[in-house]
Amino acid sequence: MLEIHEKTDIAGYEHAVEKINVDSIHIVESFNGKEKNGYGIYSVNEDNVIIYDYKSNELDITDGIIRTILFKGMLGGKNRCEFELTDNEKYDDMIKLGFINKNVKCINDISDFMSNCKKCKELR
Numbered sequence: 001m002l003e004i005h006e007k008t009d010i011a012g013y014e015h016a017v018e019k020i021n022v023d024s025i026h027i028v029e030s031f032n033g034k035e036k037n038g039y040g041i042y043s044v045n046e047d048n049v050i051i052y053d054y055k056s057n058e059l060d061i062t063d064g065i066i067r068t069i070l071f072k073g074m075l076g077g078k079n080r081c082e083f084e085l086t087d088n089e090k091y092d093d094m095i096k097l098g099f100i101n102k103n104v105k106c107i108n109d110i111s112d113f114m115s116n117c118k119k120c121k122e123l124r
Contacts, residue, residue, distance in 0.1 A: 002061065003031045004068045007039075016041060019086045020052050028072075030056065030065050040065040042073075048080035049073035049110075054090065063097050070110050081107040 007027040010017050017025050022043045030038035038056030042049055051069055056062040070081055083105045085091055094100045099107065107113045 001032070002064055004028050004064060005031070006072070013039070013041065016053055016086075022050075022052075025052075026072075028065060028068055030061055037061055038065050040069050042069045044073060044076055044078060047078070048082055048106075049078050050082045050084055052084055053086050059093060059097060062093055066094070066097070066099060067114070070107070070114060074110050074114070079110050081110055
């Protein structure tokens, strides 16, 4: 069963976060049982959530990681998400999954985005 948890420190991710110039970094990790199968790195500022990096070998897991970050942002009162990925090739996955398009690398209304998600509606 897929579980995604907030990590309390950056241990093991020092190399990934050294490229990111932000004071407060957050990391979520994805697990299938006891096996870690992905992560997402993000920050939260006064206005929005910013996603910097993720790793997963499966698009469904990547989708879950990004949606978890979006949901955490909403819980914190943020309704906008910017994608500032440290690896430009990763934008392709975000486009495939429908988070962004080639011209717009943000979600201006997370609540609306989550409410209109076909996958989310199927789970209700």
